[in-house]
Amino acid sequence: MSPGRGAAFALACGMAIAITLAIGARGGKSGDVASMPIEPAAPATRATGLVFTNHHGEAVSEHDLVGEFLLVFFGYTRCPDVCPTGLQVMTNALRRLGPLEEQVRPVFISLDSARDTPAVLREYLSHFHPRFLGLTGSEAQISAAAQAYDVLFVRGAPDTSGGYAISHEDDFYLVGAHGEAIAILDGDDGSGALASEIEDLLSHRLGGLGQNRGDS
Amino acid sequence: MSKSLKRWLLTALAALALQPAFAGSAEIQITRAWSRASVGSGGNGVVYLTIENTGTQIERVVSVATPIAKHASLHKTVEEDGMVRMLPVPNLEIAPTSWIVFEPGGLHVMLMGLRAPIEAGSRFPLTVRFEKVGPIETEVVAGSVGALAYPDDIEE
Numbered sequence: 001m002s003p004g005r006g007a008a009f010a011l012a013c014g015m016a017i018a019i020t021l022a023i024g025a026r027g028g029k030s031g032d033v034a035s036m037p038i039e040p041a042a043p044a045t046r047a048t049g050l051v052f053t054n055h056h057g058e059a060v061s062e063h064d065l066v067g068e069f070l071l072v073f074f075g076y077t078r079c080p081d082v083c084p085t086g087l088q089v090m091t092n093a094l095r096r097l098g099p100l101e102e103q104v105r106p107v108f109i110s111l112d113s114a115r116d117t118p119a120v121l122r123e124y125l126s127h128f129h130p131r132f133l134g135l136t137g138s139e140a141q142i143s144a145a146a147q148a149y150d151v152l153f154v155r156g157a158p159d160t161s162g163g164y165a166i167s168h169e170d171d172f173y174l175v176g177a178h179g180e181a182i183a184i185l186d187g188d189d190g191s192g193a194l195a196s197e198i199e200d201l202l203s204h205r206l207g208g209l210g211q212n213r214g215d216s
Numbered sequence: 217m218s219k220s221l222k223r224w225l226l227t228a229l230a231a232l233a234l235q236p237a238f239a240g241s242a243e244i245q246i247t248r249a250w251s252r253a254s255v256g257s258g259g260n261g262v263v264y265l266t267i268e269n270t271g272t273q274i275e276r277v278v279s280v281a282t283p284i285a286k287h288a289s290l291h292k293t294v295e296e297d298g299m300v301r302m303l304p305v306p307n308l309e310i311a312p313t314s315w316i317v318f319e320p321g322g323l324h325v326m327l328m329g330l331r332a333p334i335e336a337g338s339r340f341p342l343t344v345r346f347e348k349v350g351p352i353e354t355e356v357v358a359g360s361v362g363a364l365a366y367p368d369d370i371e372e
Binding site: 077078080081082084085087088089091120123124127128152153154156159161163165167168169170 | 252253255256259260261262286291293296297298299300301302320321324326327328329360361362363364
């Protein structure tokens with residue numbers, strides 16, 4: 001697997017595997033599986049050369065993210081219900097990973113480039129896992145990232161005070177050290193189940209390291 | 217997100233009727249009202265609670281209000297077209313001898329325009345106005361920014 005241009009975030013190439021894994025890990029819950037919003041898009045349309053601004057205000061390219069596993073969630077900091085839940089489930093799941101925790105970088109990509117400045121992201125993410133990487137950017141940069149991950153999002157109409165909500169997908173994307181898609185996970189069964197899925201997916205890639213995990 | 221296990225746990229806990237925070241009438245009880253600490257200023261907040269109808273008639277929530285926010289309303293997170301979005305719930309019904317648990321990823325009270333930040337560990341009042349029994353005030357306990365349940369629950 002080449003870490004070169006276009007390989008990072010090339011989720012499309014792994015999408016079929018991801019769907020298989022995601023569904024396979026949920027055995028017996030066919031009702032939930034049927035509602036999973038996974039629709040692979042054509043690989044040829046994928047954006048490459050993704051760039052962001054991180055929560056410290058520094059420019060980050062997709063190449064900077066190569067080298068460690070990523071657990072990615074898209075949302076926005078003014079999202080009161082779904083996003084804090086998602087970030088806390090991520091945080092709790094990583095803490096259950098034992099020796100694998102250090103190898104997985106939790107990433108929050110903001111879908112609200114207008115309001116989620118690096119400073120806002122920094123303050124928000126300080127309440128979650130300490131290794132969180134927050135990514136924001138221009139509207140075009142965020143749209144490109146969402147397209148690369150096949151994430152749908154729609155900004156709602158502004159209310160009387162100018163505020164708005166954003167509809168978005170709420171899955172977790174597990175990405176390999178070379179930017180390849182590993183799985184799309186929904187986290188609906190809580191952080192323990194999410195941690196088990198991540199561990200199962202990563203441990204064989206790491207020569208069984210994850211099997212040292214305790215019972216917690 | 218559908219969280220059937222968590223819903224079951226919350227329901228089971230609510231059924232124990234050991235809640236320290238209790239507010240209500242003979243027919244309607246509000247328990248386990250909790251919130252999340254807010255980030256920044258002037259943002260939004262959220263409240264989750266349990267409403268139980270021990271009466272013999274259908275009851276409806278007419279409105280919600282709290283002094284800490286300019287506007288409060290009932291919302292429900294739903295999944296549509298592969299995305300989660302929040303929809304207003306203008307007319308929540310609670311059937312006789314039943315209860316409704318508000319929880320992350322589902323029903324919640326949306327607080328818009330916070331007048332002051334919500335601090336973890338703080339408490340604030342919330343008034344739920346019902347069609348028949350009128351207003352009931354309850355005390356909301358704030359957990360962390362990412363709290364997933366009433367503060368005395370195991371965070372899962």
